Amino acid sequence: MATTTFLFPVDGDMLNARDGVERDRDLHLTVRLRSDSPALAVNGRPARREADGTFAAEVSLAGYRNTLTAVDAEGREERAVVYWLRDAVGRYQFFVDDVIWMFRDIARSHAVGVSIFSNPYLAFFRSLYERFGTLTHMHVYYETDGFTLAQMPADRRHEWREAAEWLRLTFHARADKPDFPHRDATFEETLRDCRRVTDEICRFAGDGLLSPSTVPHWNEISVDGIRALRSQGCRILPGAWKSAQYSPAVQEHVQQRDFWKDHHEDIISLWSNICLNRTPFDAIVPHLEAQRGNPHTTGFLYMMIHEQYYHPDYQAYIPTYCAGIERAVRWAVEQGYRSAWLEDVVLE
Structure with missing residues (x-):
């Protein structure tokens, strides 16, 4: 046969x-x-x-x-x-993983009349939008060191609605530890943690900042975990291809494409072109230039960093954190890329 x-x-x-x-x-x-x-x-x-x-x-x-x-x-x-995908070439999106300290700091400095944009971290990403048109997606923890999203004040929803023009907030994990929390997670565990984060975002910011895309902490996620997120409207899981249910051949293939869809789970996956906290400042542009050699992974640029490296009291603090982000974004814009939300590129 x-x-x-x-x-x-x-x-x-x-x-x-x-x-x-x-x-x-x-x-x-x-x-x-x-x-x-x-x-x-x-x-x-x-x-x-x-x-x-x-x-x-x-x-x-x-x-x-x-x-x-x-x-x-x-x-x-x-x-x-x-x-x-008719509009997938010449687009980029920036995203940030492990975001929680920004919310902690906003809550701690909360007072009548104080804008959320007085937070320098949030203000930096707003400035990227104002200068370059950069859209930023932040993947959010629920808690850290005694702080939870439940402590976020809800009287600045009008400012968060304003930020919805350039900002998205979605579930990442309950907390930074343990590592790989979704690798063997059940449907119920993933659903609980996702709802906990999402409900709080909706409470203090509104649902206008949500998205059908998110990144599970450490990318890897069980089939049951995928199904739990899919039940909540998630249609794009960028790093899910790293999970154990995908064969080495599939994982290799995804790394050679901008996007790929798993029809069994009805979910779209992709890989990031650069992780800035793992790329020395002087290597950012050479790294991006080298990637241009593969036209099938640079039609859409997906660039990222982790939040904690911004903070001077973090053990692996990067003094050039903001400058590195700006360097990557400026390079993309100078090459003719324009920022776009993933969902606007890959969904019908």
Whole structure:
């Protein structure tokens, strides 16, 4: 019995203009397959046999969701569902993990008439938006060292609503420890922790800062954990591909693409292009420049940092924290990238 395998694109691939040629709003690309059948057709078009024994066929994608159907000489079919993202090239988003100290400091300095933007950390990200148009997504803990989000004052909702133009706040974990809290988490545990954070964000800031995207602490998350977050409206889990349920082949593939969708769990995943607290200041631009060599991972730039490195009393304090973020953002803008929310790029 003949077997046929899609080599490119594969099931779940989210394609952009760099994967083919955009013409009249359609994406025209070459589909590549491996098969031991003597002949193949893809979406009704005969595939040609290449010198290396694989098959290739030219197809066009007109809509967001597209089914590729390969039919062998005996009429057997193999399918792959792929996506055409028309506005995924030349966009970037910045995100921050482990965010809780900002809220602690805002709560501690709370007084009548004091703006949330008097907090220098929040004010810095507002300034990025004002100068570069940068949209920032913060992934939030519920508690740290005796402080919880329940202590956040709720009388500045009008200012948080103002920040919704450039800021998103979503669940990250209950707290910084233990490490990998979602790796073996149950549905109920993940749901409880997610709701705890989300309910507080809605209380003090409003639901206008929520998003269908979030990053679990340390990225790894169980299947039950994914399903819990999906039940709360999450549709994008950027680092979930690192989890144990994904084979090494899938993990390797995701690292070679801007986006990929897991159809079993109905969740979109991606990888970050740079973690600034792990990249020396002078290496930021060379790191980003080097990544340009792979056009399939730099159509969309996903750049990040962790909150704690901003604080001088943190053991691994980075004095160039803000300067490093600005350097990365400035480089992206100078290369023609414009900031966009993930959901506006990958969801229909």
